[in-house]
Amino acid sequence: MYNQKVLEAFAHPQNVGEIENPDGEGTVGNATCGDIMRITLRIENDVITDAKFQTFGCAAAIATSSTATQMVIGMTVDEALKLTNARVVEELEGLPPQKIHCSVLAEEAIKKAIEDYRAKKEGKTLDKSKVDYV
């Protein structure tokens, strides 16, 4: 069902874990649907210098988490905000159609982490009720 690149990313995921005291963090998804993704970022001068993930989900969710974190390291936050799930899927050379939705989580988690970073910079905290992990 999965291509070799996806299998490799799933079998040997990069950037697993979490950054302590991250500059930005985002958690998206919910357990009932079978997918939760949490991404933490280290950001220096608006450049992402490190990214780590934790994912509860299928192989596609894990593979896209790993690939997306690899892709954003070195990007500015503006560039990272433009990262779409389609680009992540392209990097993985495709996913089965019924698994495309899993790749949306990575995009959303990164966006949310950057939102969190910007909010923190402005001295705000994000509304907790927006986080729908259960």
Next chain:
Amino acid sequence: MKVYADHAATTPCDKRVVEQMLPYFSDEFGNADSQHFFGRDTAKAVADARETIARIVNCKPNELYFTGSGTEADNWAVKGVALHRKDKGDHVIISAIEHHAVLGAADWLENNGFRVTRLPVDETGLVRVEDLEKAIDDKTTLVSVMYVNNEVGTIQPIKELAEVAHRHGALFHSDCVQAIPYMNVDVKELGLDLMSLSGHKFYGPKGVGALYVRNGVKLDKLICGGGQERAQRGGTTNTPAVVGMAAALSLSRETLQADNEYVRSLRDHFEKRVEAEIPFIRQNGNKQHRVPSVSNYSFEYVEGEGILMLLDFNGIAVSSGSACSSGSLDPSHVLLAMGVPVEVSHGSIRFSFGKHNTMEETDYIADKLKETISKLREMSPLFDLKKGGTYNV
């Protein structure tokens, strides 16, 4: 190491069975319904196969109809009886944890104007006799409950359920596809009116099944065609498959008890290790009323597909839910009916052992499973929460 622990999905065809099937492909290829000697020879082989199976399930040979699969037998029983008895009533009862063959046939009936009740099960996957008492009415024409569930291995009280059905004038069908490999299925003793079986679950060939229909029970036919199977099921008889199914069933009866004890010893050893070595698990099924081969666990905080694939990388073949639904994103209907929370049901795996598995293989599965679960939990934000982590969002 390559380990196959998915025997509830299918079993390897016994080589002795293959030997008995081979002549019927090219040498004795006659159509069993032809009048000439080619046909007569084949007809004899088919008749012998029918007799063998009839003897084992304790029915008359003319009460057995060969089909193309267990699924076809289930469809035929459920739709065929409901359609034939529609003047008597419009109500059919099944359990919520039936195989998709019965579930799908019941859905089809519902879409065609019938009423369908799906009996709930308790947390171990057992149908309660009193629930059938409550659901049955004078318009119920058929009750269909599987003998053994394919995902968790729970053995249902079908004898008691059949008694209730009969008391209310309903017929009773049982999908015995998963039961036949491990249990004596005596249709008289169990009080069955209809019963389905499938060849490839007991080391026989795929693509063949059978439906037992008690003499006197009438049902509409689904497959129209020539006069095969006493004009009830069209289609040229698949002689090699029928011969193979009978041979496999016959062989399986010779060593039934020893095979059961052996498979149970592997399964029990496996469960002992899993329960001692992997935390945060939930066993699905009924410890007392269960076939010896199946072991079903939910591993909390991780997802089934990941478990399946990491085990697959290590050469281990198991299944999440039933093989028929793998590739689908829906949680198992069986586990949901048993009250397993949706998020936990996503992390459920069925291990089903067979007579060719060894203790070494069983230990290998336990070792790799432990590694796999801990690897996936390291990645899981839910497990992090469980350990006392917090999200500073």
